[in-house]
Amino acid sequence: MEKFETKIGVLLRDDLAMWQRLNVTAFLVSGIAGTHPEVIGEPYEDADGRRYLPMFRQPVMVFEGSKEFMRTAHERTLGRGIEHSVFTQDLFATGNDHDNRAAVKAVRTAELDLVGIAVYGPKNAVDKTLKGATKHH
Incomplete structure (x- = not known):
């Protein structure tokens, strides 16, 4: 098994509905895939030669935590200068990328109602x- 020097981690707030957890995870990791091409592997191909899109070349670890822990983890990312994507509660009410970015832009960092990073x-x-986060189950 390959050892990786980097890690992809997703932290979800523990009070989200299952559909929200899945949706938030998909949106959050797209930011990593879109800005770090080195995390993407080669395309897949089945025995019939049909090709499929590539995926992450390393595991994505998914964790959960309380609303308070979300804030703590976010402060840690900022303090350590770790690149991250955010998903706020407000984004469940928007329907497009432009409105998503506007919803985040309207709120100060310390006041973001984070549901995932x-x-x-x-x-x-x-x-x-x-x-301090627990693995998502």
């Missing part, structure tokens, strides 16, 4: 950032 960086830094 995705982090990408050195394994040790990501582990320290998410320390």
Whole structure:
């Protein structure tokens, strides 16, 4: 099994409905895939030669935590300078990328009502950032 020097981690607020957890995870990791081409593997191909899109080349670890822990983890990402994407409660009421960005822009950092963050960086830094979260089940 390949060892990775980096880690992709997603932290979801523990009071989200299942559909929200899945939706938030998909949106959050798209930011990592879109800005870090090195995390994407080669395209897939089945025995009939049919090709499929590539996926992350390393595992994506998904965790959950309370609303308070979301704030703590976000502060840790900011303090450590770890790249991350955010999903706020307000984004459930928007329907497009323009409105999503406007909804985040309208709120000060400390007041963001975070329901999810995705982090990408050195394994040790990501582990320290998410320390205290539980693995999503």
